[in-house]
Amino acid sequence: MVQILKIDNLSVAYGRNLALKEVNLGLEAGQLVGIIGPNGAGKSTLLKAMLGIVAYRGQVLVGGQPLAKVRNRVSYVPQKEEVRWDFPVTVWDVVMMGRYRRIGWVKFAAKIDREVVGAALEEVGMSKLRDRQISQLSGGQQQRVFMARALAQEGDIILLDEPLTGVDVASQEVILKLLTHLSQQGKLVLMATHDLNVAAEKCDMLCCINRGLVAFGKPAAVFQPEVLTRTYGGKVLMVNHNYASADRLANSSLDGQNGSGLTTMIID
Numbered sequence: 001m002v003q004i005l006k007i008d009n010l011s012v013a014y015g016r017n018l019a020l021k022e023v024n025l026g027l028e029a030g031q032l033v034g035i036i037g038p039n040g041a042g043k044s045t046l047l048k049a050m051l052g053i054v055a056y057r058g059q060v061l062v063g064g065q066p067l068a069k070v071r072n073r074v075s076y077v078p079q080k081e082e083v084r085w086d087f088p089v090t091v092w093d094v095v096m097m098g099r100y101r102r103i104g105w106v107k108f109a110a111k112i113d114r115e116v117v118g119a120a121l122e123e124v125g126m127s128k129l130r131d132r133q134i135s136q137l138s139g140g141q142q143q144r145v146f147m148a149r150a151l152a153q154e155g156d157i158i159l160l161d162e163p164l165t166g167v168d169v170a171s172q173e174v175i176l177k178l179l180t181h182l183s184q185q186g187k188l189v190l191m192a193t194h195d196l197n198v199a200a201e202k203c204d205m206l207c208c209i210n211r212g213l214v215a216f217g218k219p220a221a222v223f224q225p226e227v228l229t230r231t232y233g234g235k236v237l238m239v240n241h242n243y244a245s246a247d248r249l250a251n252s253s254l255d256g257q258n259g260s261g262l263t264t265m266i267i268d
Contacts, residue, residue: 010058032183034203035192043192075155098152120151140171
């Protein structure tokens with residue numbers, strides 16, 4: 001695989017508060033990468049630094065080029081709380097916003113732009129609601145629309161900040177299936193999430209953040225009690241669902257080679 005995103009000594013401060021310190025990371029195309037960590041650990045800050053929407057020290061390279069020169073290669077799905085859902089705009093309009101970097105804010109959409117937007121809505125199952133006001137949608141439907149907007153941007157890197165929070169089960173399945181498909185197409189997909197079970201089951205690689213990079217690796221290597229304790233600062237109990245009795249609860253591996261199934265991490 002080709003390394004598409006490289007982060008060197010990235011640090012971010014909000015005033016005197018150091019949100020991230022000296023993060024170094026190299027990520028390859030064709031992967032779904034989960035970003036995990038406690039509230040306030042810097043997950044959203046890391047994504048926003050990759051976008052260039054917060055000031056940072058260090059370097060972010062996309063395909064070997066500075067981020068400022070290739071921002072159109074990066075797509076973004078923000079947290080739902082950051083969006084004004086009462087803004088009077090339709091589903092189609094929101095997704096078309098993903099084309100503005102290519103067509104400009106004062107030009108008209110061409111046939112290819114309309115085709116891309118239509119295909120994106122079809123992929124997330126929202127074509128029939130294209131004329132609906134965004135404020136009239138459910139939380140899951142709204143998130144699907146923003147997924148479609150990210151698709152319409154046609155970026156090589158897709159960043160998602162808690163895309164599964166407050167979303168119904170059906171929409172979660174649509175989103176996760178789409179993210180897996182995008183990574184299989186050769187995109188680099190980075191998803192900040194609090195759902196450790198989804199991270200364990202769906203992600204190819206995991207990035208543990210707590211005001212810096214704690215660990216990076218495959219789920220089997222990252223989901224170990226000592227790593228999660230350093231990430232979350234608490235005691236970790238790993239519960240294997242294939243075991244029926246409580247006396248079998250203990251530090252299970254997620255390598256899939258020992259007959260174990262999905263494991264829940266309980267952090268106290």
